[in-house]
């Protein structure tokens with residue numbers, strides 16, 4: 001389908017595809033196997049100015065547009081849904097600063113991201129607070145010109161590797177979700193350390209780690225927005241970042257589709273290529289149609305956000321839930337088309353199926369997305 005990309009968008013798409021094909025493809029299996037963080041690829045992303053896509057021009061970037069973030073994420077994820085997160089999760093990590101940060105915080109941190117000198121991470125989830133984000137137990141106690149953070153964050157993407165963390169903590173526990181606030185915490189701050197590194201099913205070329213705050217003292221200027229606005233900042237961040245997860249899902253699905261289509265022409269059974277069987281043809285037709293529908297929903301949502309629309313929670317949730325379900329279905333079908341070979345690590349589709357699963361879980365599970373969609377619909381049709 002024609003998405004009428006601008007010259008600039010075509011250029012960043014081309015750069016991302018080149019990095020994915022030439023640099024990521026040869027090493028994706030190694031990173032998957034080793035469950036390691038791909039610093040050699042981050043270096044290439046920095047050299048090609050890819051991180052500048054995340055940041056608006058006034059902070060030394062080249063875009064800051066959601067559509068451009070999704071274009072890059074899809075291309076990187078088409079080859080590896082895990083390695084793409086060094087880029088995508090950095091986008092997620094800096095959104096709280098971009099959305100609600102003071103001018104000082106923006107000037108201090110955004111140019112460093114644009115230059116690719118530092119990665120970012122978003123730290124909300126805890127052992128006892130996943131979908132129920134109002135249940136976080138990490139605290140931030142005011143102490144003169146400082147806040148003192150205590151608590152543990154779990155499953156933080158880019159954890160341990162990033163330098164800049166948007167961290168959510170309770171400043172007033174009694175107020176529940178309205179008592180949470182968001183802070184920038186830099187790696188290296190005394191009292192801020194890292195715990196368990198997760199051994200995951202998929203996206204193994206990304207880091208997922210615990211963050212531990214033990215009397216971590218940060219200046220009060222690191223508060224993002226106002227005290228008590230943490231929940232609102234988290235929700236606004238997710239509204240803006242869910243198309244990124246949608247594009248990660250579209251990319252993974254596209255990669256799996258291409259592998260399956262190619263294989264179906266090469267594999268011979270009963271004296272002919274399996275692509276000559278209608279059962280395989282219909283699977284390929286369904287896969288391609290679902291991918292295109294998901295891409296269209298992601299791109300339209302991203303453009304809606306970039307247009308300055310004020311409300312887009314519903315659309316953002318719709319594109320994430322739809323694209324991630326498509327990724328799961330398409331990658332599973334790709335394994336099916338490759339038969340027993342699809343189940344083996346010699347072919348990339350089993351990895352793509354493992355990578356796809358997370359898109360239905362993080363940045364709000366698909367059940368939570370449906371809650372958001374339904375809530376918005378019911379509100380609209382209530383007299």
Ligand SMILES: Cc1cc2nc3c(=O)[nH]c(=O)nc-3n(C[C@H](O)[C@H](O)[C@H](O)COP(=O)(O)OP(=O)(O)OC[C@H]3O[C@@H](n4cnc5c(N)ncnc54)[C@H](O)[C@@H]3O)c2cc1C
Nearest residue numbers: 122123124125130131155156157208361362363364365367
């Ligand atoms: C690899 C990985 C990377 C991650 N990266 C980050 C990160 O960078 N930053 C971060 O902050 N978090 C991150 N997370 C956390 C992720 O966002 C949470 O796992 C997710 O929000 C779900 O929370 P949970 O796992 O605690 O599931 P739970 O909330 O315990 O949910 C369990 C099940 O119950 C369902 N459920 C819960 N509540 C409801 C409800 N009200 N209605 C219907 N169904 C419901 C869920 O859909 C799910 O099926 C990451 C997780 C993983 C696995």
